[in-house]
Amino acid sequence: MDSDFQEQRFFINFAQYLAVLKTIAILLTSKSDFKIVIIQMIYPIVPYGDPILRKVAVDIEKDSMDVKQLAEDMFDTMYTASGVGLAAPQIGLGIRMFVVDGRPMNEDEEPKDQDSSLIDFKKVFINAQILEENGEEWGFEEGCLSIPGIRADVFRPEYVKIKYVDTDWNEHVEVYEGLAARIIQHEYDHIDGILFTDHLNAVKKRMLKNKLADISKGKVSVDYKMKLLK
Ligand SMILES: [Zn+2]
Secondary structure: OHHHHHHHHHHHHHHHHHHHHHHEEEEEOOOOOEEEEEOOOOOOEOOOOOHHHHOOOEOOOOOOOOHHHHHHHHHHHHHHOOOOEEEHHHHOOOEOEEEEEOOHHHHOOOHHHOOHHHOOOEEEEEEEEEEEEEOOOEEEEEOOOOOOOOOEEEEEOOEEEEEEEOOOOOEEEEEEOHHHHHHHHHHHHHHOOOOHHHHOOHHHHHHHHHHHHHHHOOOOOOOOOEOOOO
16 A cells, blocks of 8 residues: 555656656746746546556645646646546546536537536536535436547436535535536546446446447547557
């Protein structure tokens, strides 16, 4: 357990080190002064089949890493792939953090069809813990950036009560419903090593088996960067 954790920490530090190398360019503008320009850090998305998506992620220790920078990078990565949620394991980090921005789901809807739970629903969830899930289960067609080309109806409870810290390390306990709850439940699953396809019945799973195998063999066609599995 301990050595696992150490390994994990090493990986986080190493990934952060790489992120810094890739994001900071120093431009010499004259002999003496220089500017530091932060360039967007877009991580490749980890595909179905990578073991990191099956691990239960670990809590982040306060001040152990720059969660604000990582959150920005995760948002950039998510927007580039047109996602509404992204969990750290999907960029190869086994830590309990995910970002959401459900606002684009309302953009193409008439005002009367918009989901009010998505208004201002841009957030970062760190060390989240679902305290309660209740209400009637309802189906919604889900997709996942790690499982491109597959969508399926998943049934989940209506309400979710969640405890988490934000990037300033303030603790919150909040209740969500509607599509906001849905996005949280999907992303929260990721930090527990669960994928939306796990919720499908045996028949549906069997139908998707070959498609999933293809993704894990790298046979994917996406317009965003994905990690290649060896
Ligand atoms: Zn997902």
